[in-house]
Amino acid sequence: MALIVDHNKALSTSPLKVSAPLGAALAFMGMKGCLPMFHGSQGCTAFALVMMVRHFREAIPLQTTAMNEISTILGGMDQVEEGLLNIAKRAKPEIIGLISTALTETRGEDMAGDVKVIRARNKELADIAVVDVSAPDFSGSLETGWGKAVTAIIKSLAKPSGNHAKLDRVNLLPGAHLTPGDVEALKDIIADFGLEAMVLPDLSDSLDGHVPDAYTPTTLGGTAVAQVREMGRARLTIAIGEHMRIAAKTAETITGVPSVVLDRVTGLDAVDRLMVCLSTVAGVPVPARQRRARSQLVDAMLDGHFYFGGRSIAIAAEPALLWSMGKLATDMGATVAAAVTTQPVPMLAELKAERIIVGDFEDLEDQILEAGGADLIIANSNGRQVAAHHGIPLFRAGFPVFDRLGAAHLTSAGYRGTRDLITQLGNILMERPGHAHQQSEHAHGHQSAAAG
Amino acid sequence: MLKAKIAELMHEPGCATNQAKSEGERKKGCGKSLTPGAAAGGCAFDGAKIALQPITDVVHLVHGPIACEGNSWDGRNSWSSGSDLYRKGFTTDLTNLDIIAGGEKKLYKAIKQAIARHNPPAVFVYQTCVGSLIGDDVDAVCRAATQRLGTPVIPINSPGFVGSKNLGNRLGGEALFEHVIGTVEPDDAGPCDINILGEYNVAGELDQFRPLLARLGIRLRASITGDARYREVAACHTARANMVLCSQALVTLARKMKEKWGIPYFEGSFYGISDTSDALRNIARMLVERGADPTLTDRTEALIAEEEAKAWARLEPYKARLAGRKVLLYTGGVKSWSVIQALQEVGMEVVGSSVRKATEADKSKALERLGGDEDKLADAITPRDMYAMFKDGKADMMLSGGRSQFVALKARTPWIDINQERHHGYAAYDGMVALVREIDLSINSPIWAQVRAPAPWENS
Numbered sequence: 001m002a003l004i005v006d007h008n009k010a011l012s013t014s015p016l017k018v019s020a021p022l023g024a025a026l027a028f029m030g031m032k033g034c035l036p037m038f039h040g041s042q043g044c045t046a047f048a049l050v051m052m053v054r055h056f057r058e059a060i061p062l063q064t065t066a067m068n069e070i071s072t073i074l075g076g077m078d079q080v081e082e083g084l085l086n087i088a089k090r091a092k093p094e095i096i097g098l099i100s101t102a103l104t105e106t107r108g109e110d111m112a113g114d115v116k117v118i119r120a121r122n123k124e125l126a127d128i129a130v131v132d133v134s135a136p137d138f139s140g141s142l143e144t145g146w147g148k149a150v151t152a153i154i155k156s157l158a159k160p161s162g163n164h165a166k167l168d169r170v171n172l173l174p175g176a177h178l179t180p181g182d183v184e185a186l187k188d189i190i191a192d193f194g195l196e197a198m199v200l201p202d203l204s205d206s207l208d209g210h211v212p213d214a215y216t217p218t219t220l221g222g223t224a225v226a227q228v229r230e231m232g233r234a235r236l237t238i239a240i241g242e243h244m245r246i247a248a249k250t251a252e253t254i255t256g257v258p259s260v261v262l263d264r265v266t267g268l269d270a271v272d273r274l275m276v277c278l279s280t281v282a283g284v285p286v287p288a289r290q291r292r293a294r295s296q297l298v299d300a301m302l303d304g305h306f307y308f309g310g311r312s313i314a315i316a317a318e319p320a321l322l323w324s325m326g327k328l329a330t331d332m333g334a335t336v337a338a339a340v341t342t343q344p345v346p347m348l349a350e351l352k353a354e355r356i357i358v359g360d361f362e363d364l365e366d367q368i369l370e371a372g373g374a375d376l377i378i379a380n381s382n383g384r385q386v387a388a389h390h391g392i393p394l395f396r397a398g399f400p401v402f403d404r405l406g407a408a409h410l411t412s413a414g415y416r417g418t419r420d421l422i423t424q425l426g427n428i429l430m431e432r433p434g435h436a437h438q439q440s441e442h443a444h445g446h447q448s449a450a451a452g
Numbered sequence: 453m454l455k456a457k458i459a460e461l462m463h464e465p466g467c468a469t470n471q472a473k474s475e476g477e478r479k480k481g482c483g484k485s486l487t488p489g490a491a492a493g494g495c496a497f498d499g500a501k502i503a504l505q506p507i508t509d510v511v512h513l514v515h516g517p518i519a520c521e522g523n524s525w526d527g528r529n530s531w532s533s534g535s536d537l538y539r540k541g542f543t544t545d546l547t548n549l550d551i552i553a554g555g556e557k558k559l560y561k562a563i564k565q566a567i568a569r570h571n572p573p574a575v576f577v578y579q580t581c582v583g584s585l586i587g588d589d590v591d592a593v594c595r596a597a598t599q600r601l602g603t604p605v606i607p608i609n610s611p612g613f614v615g616s617k618n619l620g621n622r623l624g625g626e627a628l629f630e631h632v633i634g635t636v637e638p639d640d641a642g643p644c645d646i647n648i649l650g651e652y653n654v655a656g657e658l659d660q661f662r663p664l665l666a667r668l669g670i671r672l673r674a675s676i677t678g679d680a681r682y683r684e685v686a687a688c689h690t691a692r693a694n695m696v697l698c699s700q701a702l703v704t705l706a707r708k709m710k711e712k713w714g715i716p717y718f719e720g721s722f723y724g725i726s727d728t729s730d731a732l733r734n735i736a737r738m739l740v741e742r743g744a745d746p747t748l749t750d751r752t753e754a755l756i757a758e759e760e761a762k763a764w765a766r767l768e769p770y771k772a773r774l775a776g777r778k779v780l781l782y783t784g785g786v787k788s789w790s791v792i793q794a795l796q797e798v799g800m801e802v803v804g805s806s807v808r809k810a811t812e813a814d815k816s817k818a819l820e821r822l823g824g825d826e827d828k829l830a831d832a833i834t835p836r837d838m839y840a841m842f843k844d845g846k847a848d849m850m851l852s853g854g855r856s857q858f859v860a861l862k863a864r865t866p867w868i869d870i871n872q873e874r875h876h877g878y879a880a881y882d883g884m885v886a887l888v889r890e891i892d893l894s895i896n897s898p899i900w901a902q903v904r905a906p907a908p909w910e911n912s
Contacts, residue, residue: 010561011513012545013569014526019519041581041612042486043495047523050855054527059835059858066486072585072613079488086489102517103581103613106551137519138547138582211862215839362540382526385539 002336002351004344006358014361014382016316017342018399019137022048023145023176024099025062026399028131030201031153032222033094035087037063039080039111040101041072044137054402056207061218063087067103076104077114081122084115088124091217094225095129097149105136129225131156141342142399143243143318146176150200150247157225158254161232169234170281171257172199173248175241177321177398178265180208182413186240186265189274189414192289193282198227198234207408231255236281238274240265241320242347263347264324265413266421267331268297274414293415300419304426305333311429312337312371316364316379317398319345324412325378325397326351328421337374338367361386368392376428393428454609461622464704486616492855495612497580499620502528503701504608504627506652506677507685509535509573511566513542515559515590516580520612521545529874531656533679542566546582555588563597563605573682574604574632584611604682606631621701625649628676628685629708636686638673643744645673645691646735649706649717650698653678657879661722664759664880668751670735676702689713693738695720695731700811716742719813722879723790725763725797729756763881767798770888773896775799780841782806782833782852783870789817791851791870791887796821798888803847806830835859849895864904866894 021038025048028036038045045064052060065079080098087096100111115132119125133152135145150173170190174183183204190197199205205221212220231237232255239248239261248259260277264270271294275286311334315325322341329336336353344358357363361379365386368374377387380398387394401407411417486493494502497520505512505528514521525541532538544562546555563575575597579590594607608627610620646665651658658679662672674680674688689709694717696706706717716738720731736744736752778801781788788805795802802822807815807829815829822828833841835856841847842863850860853871860867868890870878878887 009565010544010558011563011565012518012521012541012543013566014540015518015522015543015545017518017522017545019517019523021519022523037489041495042491042493042616043498043612044519046492046494046498046617047519050527051523053855053858057858059862063489064486064491065488066491067613068485069614072581083488086487090490102519102546103585106582106585136548137517138551141518211864215836215859215862217836382541385526385536 002339002349002353002356004346004349004356004358006344007363009359012360014385016318016340016360016364016379016382017141018051019048019102020135020140020142020145020148021099021101021137022051023140023142023147024097024133024135024149025145026052026142026176026203027146027149027153027201028095028097028099029060029206029219030199030203030222031095031097032206032219032224034097034219034222035061035063035091035093035095035217036097036099037065037083037087038099038101039065039067039076039083039109040103041067044101044103051400051402055400055407056209057405058207058209058220061091072103072107076107076109077118080111080114081118084118084125084130085122088128093128093218095131097153098130098132099145099149100132100134100136102137105134105138129157141318143176143241143320144343147243147247150244151250153200153228154231154247154251154254157228158231158251159229160255161257164230164233166235167196167233168194168282169196169198170278171231171234171237171251172197173237173239173244173251174199174201175239175244175320177241177318177324178413179408179410180204180206181409181411182265182417184208185411185414185417189290190278192287193278193284195235195278195282198231199223200228200231203408209408232257236260236277238262238277242323242345243320264320264327266324266418267328268294268301268415268418269331270327271297271415271418290415293419297415297419297422300422301332304422307426307429308332308334310334311375312373314338314364314368314371314374314377314379314392316340316361316377316383318342319348321398322356323348323351326353328412328418329378329425332422334375337371338364340364340367365389375432376425378425393432395425395428454614457609457623457626458614458619461619461626461704464622465707494617494620495581496614496616496620496623497578497610497612498524499617499622499701500608500610500624500627501578501620502617502652503621503624504576504677505538506530506532506675507576507680507682508532508538510537510682511540511542511570511572511575512538512578513544513559513562513566513575514578514580515544515546515555515562515583515588516578517546517551517582518543520578520580528652529654530652530678531658532653533659534681537570537572551582551586554586555583556593559583559588559590559593560597563593564601567601567603572603574606576606576608576627578608579611581611581613584613604631604635618700621698622704625676625702625705629705632682632686633709634686634689634713636683638687638690641690642671643692643742644668644670644739644748646670646693646695646739647674647676647688647691647709647715648672648678649676649694649696649702651675651678651722655875655877657722657877657883660877660883661728661880664732664755665735667755668732668736668748670739670748676705689715691715692742692744693717693735695735697721721790722883724794725760725881725884726793727790728880728884729760732756759881763885766885767888770892771799773892774888776801777895778803778846778848779891780804780833780838780847780850780852782838782850782856789814789821792818792821794884794887795891800891802828804828804830804833804841806832808832839863849891851891864900866897866900868894
């Protein structure tokens with residue numbers, strides 16, 4: 001059991017947290033023909049855009065209402081209207097995600113009300129879905145904004161199934177901690193059960209890194225508006241990550257499709273739960289391919305546990321990723337020596353760690369020092385200063401990862417993804433003797449590997 | 453206060469663009485209102501932070517909600533030869549409650565904690581949109597903190613909504629002029645001291661020209677602000693001359709330094725071989741005019757001759773590999789005309805250049821170097837048009853900032869970064885050789901043949 005400590009510091013140093021509107025924009029990147037727009041000043045968009053570009057190494061369509069001094073005083077409805085009309089004309093999107101920011105929320109803009117009025121008086125917006133999301137920067141983090149955006153998309157587009165027959169389909173609501181690679185892996189798993197997946201949002205179709213045949217001013221792919229409208233025809237909605245619970249409930253209320261929230265899809269027991277869930281809804285036994293993958297994961301755990309046992313790992317990540325990585329590390333026999341996250345999510349108390357600090361990279365560093373060091377840090381690229389300073393290897397995960405190739409393809413979902421993750425982490429640990437081994441005197445028979 | 457400052461910055465007499473305007477136009481100021489749904493670029497806060505963050509040893513504290521700093525810290529590639537304090541992100545991370553209750557107390561506490569833990573020579577406090585909206589008086593908090601804590605705490609009044617990134621650059625310069633420059637008296641002022649304004653030491657570019665200056669006995673009193681220390685900037689008012697690199701950003705500061713301390717300035721560039729030589733000549737001339745040893749002029753010419761010859765020799769092998777290749781130049785801060793000339797010097801053809809952020813003088817220089825062809829000067833090119841230029845073979849490669857890279861790459865076209873996130877210094881003689889080398893590596897990379905070929909099953 002971990003104690004969750006909210007540091008509530010006046011000064012945040014080297015923040016782990018990125019803002020909720022960024023999370024919302026990221027979710028809209030998984031919608032097809034989409035162009036999200038921040039309702040705020042230019043910088044709100046510029047920072048988020050640059051960060052996503054650096055992480056995915058892809059073009060990121062994202063616009064701004066470009067609030068200025070006058071509209072900040074008088075109100076930004078005109079800016080919203082002009083912005084929507086400009087986007088409609090220039091980019092011809094299927095859907096626009098309109099995301100509030102700290103600036104417009106502090107002002108007290110009625111964005112939802114304004115959008116209704118604007119849509120009523122502008123026929124050119126009739127064929128474009130406009131989804132407004134309230135996600136001020138001053139509350140929550142990336143995960144919060146992602147969850148809010150998915151909920152808003154469902155609220156605005158999903159419909160009850162009506163008289164339509166059910167299809168062999170599940171709705172998949174992946175959390176913000178899942179990469180395009182993870183989503184792709186989950187789609188494959190679902191397909192193995194003879195089911196089709198309606199993924200909302202589907203980054204594996206838009207930010208997986210591919211080269212389209214022509215220029216497009218909107219997202220390169222993703223979930224179509226029409227697919228979301230058909231959510232009601234699925235047999236089950238599976239949400240992954242605690243922060244997707246509200247989205248799942250909303251979908252269930254609107255469409256009548258039952259929903260289940262899985263806390264994670266990394267780790268043997270977690271993936272087992274996913275398999276049972278899919279097997280039940282599909283009415284078929286777990287397919288041979290997945291049984292074989294499970295057996296491979298079991299083998300990887302047997303081979304890998306030597307290198308995790310007794311090692312101390314520091315993790316700085318958003319709650320869902322911290323949960324997923326922290327569980328895997330402790331499942332494999334490592335200890336979580338330091339843990340920092342962005343929000344006090346109660347479930348995290350169940351992680352085997354002494355404390356989880358709601359804080360920043362300075363807190364991570366202090367905790368590592370207190371613990372007398374760590375063998376490995378798992379964090380986004382902003383963890384590199386702490387890692388370099390203390391000579392601890394950094395395994396990059398989460399958002400943003402801008403100093404490595406392939407952030408979008410890191411896969412930790414499913415049996416195979418878990419196996420790959422164990423391999424990667426295990427290899428780093430195998431390469432280094434680590435402070436835990438130096439401190440404890442027990443020789444484990446790995447000196448030869450460690451010396452290399 | 454802020455309003456008056458912005459109005460003043462918009463009427464900069466040292467700005468050529470402004471001088472060229474009619475009285476009526478000038479009254480309107482140069483704050484272009486941005487088009488919602490069709491705007492790109494940073495805000496005033498972004499600009500202020502870019503201008504000042506390269507001061508490496510101070511705490512840069514952002515007073516605002518998490519987006520302003522959480523989404524951007526340590527994202528710029530300004531190098532330091534000393535302290536790395538500037539690479540840490542500091543913010544008050546304003547939350548719901550702070551917004552209701554006001555953030556002044558939290559800001560004061562944050563300043564106090566930052567000083568206690570890091571003992572910096574100064575703290576820079578950046579005001580953002582939200583702090584400004586809820587009425588937090590950053591000036592007052594900074595004043596109180598300076599008095600009580602004994603460390604200079606400098607307010608930078610730069611809420612994003614007041615304008616563009618460029619305005620923010622200038623607000624950063626204003627903060628230096630009002631609160632920093634002239635607050636420390638150096639005891640080693642010399643006749644060959646200069647400052648360079650608007651140089652951010654991207655990818656260590658200072659080290660591409662600082663040694664040249666050193667060989668001439670010229671000391672860089674302060675670089676404003678690349679690889680700068682607080683005390684250097686605070687004592688830079690004793691320099692004998694100022695060189696302004698990015699004139700749009702800091703010409704106002706240069707003008708004010710001239711008025712207050714009598715430091716003459718010129719606008720120059722260290723991009724390109726001939727422009728580097730011109731810059732060195734100008735520095736030497738100004739120093740001699742202000743009493744430096746007259747032999748400096750001849751020594752400068754000798755150095756130029758030697759360095760140019762070396763650079764040309766190193767560029768020679770690239771000429772055959774690059775001749776006739778067509779480049780699209782889409783730059784922000786880097787002086788387009790310098791780069792145009794540099795590329796032409798190795799035989800490349802510049803088919804288009806953006807002059808979005810250029811002054812009128814910059815534009816006419818660029819135009820002159822493009823043979824007077826107005827069609828080649830573009831204000832902004834839409835990504836769709838850019839993509840078409842590559843697909844139609846009108847340009848063989850693009851040089852730009854990171855944001856537009858994918859327009860080129862997705863069209864399977866070579867691209868290199870010449871903006872602030874780049875990893876290679878392109879300044880002065882060495883930098884020019886480095887730039888041409890990067891262009892060659894990119895445009896002549898073996899990947900193009902394979903990635904452009906259709907899959908075998910598409911051949912029919």
